[in-house]
Amino acid sequence: MRYESLISREKLEHLLGQFSDLTIGVVGDLFLDRYLEIVPGVHELSVETQIEAYQVSTLRNAPGALGTVISNLAALNVGQIVPLTVLGDDGHGYDLRQQLSGLAVDTSFIVCDPHRLTPTYTKPLKQDAAGKWRELNRLDVRTRGPMSEETSRQICQRLKQVHTLADGLIVLDQVNEEDWGVVNGEVRRCLGQLFRSNPDKMIMIDSRQFLSRFDFGVLKGNGSEITRAAGLTSQSGQNANRAARKLSQRTGNTVYCTLGAEGMLVARAGQDDEKVPGYPSVGPVDTVGAGDSTTSGIVTSRLAGASEVEAAVVGNLVASVTVQQLETTGVADPAQVLSRWEQVSTQ
Template identity: 30%
Template sequence: MGTEELQSLSDISQYNGLTRERIEYILQRISTLKVGVIGDGCLDMYWQADMILSELSRETPHYNLPAVVERFAPGAAGNVAVNFKSLGASEVSFCSVAGPDWRGALLKEALTTRGIDDSFVIFEAGRVTPAYCKVIMQGIQGVRQEAPRIDFINREPLSEAAQQRVVAQLDLMAQKVDVISVTDQLTHGVMGAALRERLQYWSSKGKKVIVDSRDRIGSYSGVVLKPNELEAIRWYHGSVKQLQPTEAEILKAGLQLSRNSGAPCCITVGEKGAVWFEDGQATLVPTMPVPPPIDIVGAGDSFTAAFLSAWGAGCEGPEAAAFAHLAAAVSVGKVGETGTASPQEIMSRWDKVR
């Protein structure tokens, strides 16, 4: 059957060759890996409000939200960097743009306290440090509910001059790392045409680069792409309305995306696993289901970090994806937090499902 006639994931070959010995080898190699992360760094803020303490305001007909716990962590590309540290990478460097505001200071603090090199982060006047602020209300018997999120966002694209300053930082970072992970998440974020072109240059020089992009996955060339199924289908159809793609559409999208970029592509397909596209061929890398309760927040970041780590350690695409499934499975099992996976947790996951 020709690649253009593929109708379902059952029509393509499967990879099931990962072994415990290979996982141990990959983890050992990761411990020597130097990683660079570039893209949209955000600050994730969490305020836990104890509603038992809430009082009716004297000025408005509303009850207040008494915050009793406050915590913050790197989000978006920052969370990808945290995942690399959790996997045991020897060095993790972070390149992004922050605003000269209190959130930018907290983001840098959140990075450095986790052992991430933030020296490639630049502060740009007129920019806002993106942040996702979440209020979790807790009531009687510990019942919890999340209030509408408060977001800090930029409403204009990064200037050309600022783009060039980020390109210069990328060049400095690329010279000291083995692999580069890219997170292109925000509408008016860090990743523009100049950076995309420079990433292609570094890939042509042998640097291993992987890109995770929410809305611009088709704008990158010469680098490995890692969209999920919806991101790939939205690119393929040029529309955000295609929400239930068929397996045949996913396969067509992946093959076309790989051809367009001139590089391999890895599409994650939820509980079915991932599909690796290379040289006009598609390979299904299945995964094992994770029993509930689960929390998928951050699972894509864990997959990306583990995939690039394994790929940087010398694995072929399908083997790297199989390893990444283990990290993602650990991550989704951590309810109520943006999960990561440590080497010990990955080994435990393998032993549990095999």
């Protein structure tokens, strides 16, 4: 495979140069990822319980879920990112806003609901005998129930404003329980109305469990998610093709099905499917957040003027950079993306 045949350097440079002119709305579940590094070799018992009290030396916060998409877009030098989500009126919400404050993010559309908890994944880390950090039991903080009608109403009201303001939207439906996340049934209906009012404005939808509920927009998921959304059971490569094609026919729009190291399948209604090969990675990889990197590369490129297939190429390229960043949710800036293109194009 001659990888330069997938996209030329000139086209890639042109696309990357357009990202700073974009305004992208991001809608969905925004989490705080909190990492607690436990001091190795220090043991202290709690006076009250006589159970060891772990001593934390370092605390790190990072935006998670929708925040991973935000971080990727910011690294790609997107001009303005406009999140629409729900946070609680609590310390975790404050810390999450602080993490966004250094990025090109307009937080004015975030809904604060004092009756909900800011979703937070607290991840204690402890070093093993070899000195490698290992994650202990994660502590999840989130409201286990649906949003109120008033909060849903506020989301839909602000969604119309963000849709008008932005060049395109990314929708991330992260929560597994139906109607417990930001993208509940009412918000889905609002999104559908907005899409039908302006079908030329891109809305990309990535839903972990409920992709089948969307009959509009550009759908994106991995092989398992796409196959399940199409009502097929087997996750073979052939069924992924069938599933992506079926969803594309349902929406009348492009479907992107990620296939890990194999690349991505692009299905378009009324056209032949196209498999876009992945860029090879040498050595160990960390695929956490790779899907969000892919999403960011696809959407920015499409909004900058790339074709559906060229956007898949850029999505694969961005992900091939981030998966090589171990034990962290990686991001890629334009210089890294271009450098990666040069690296693989000489192979």
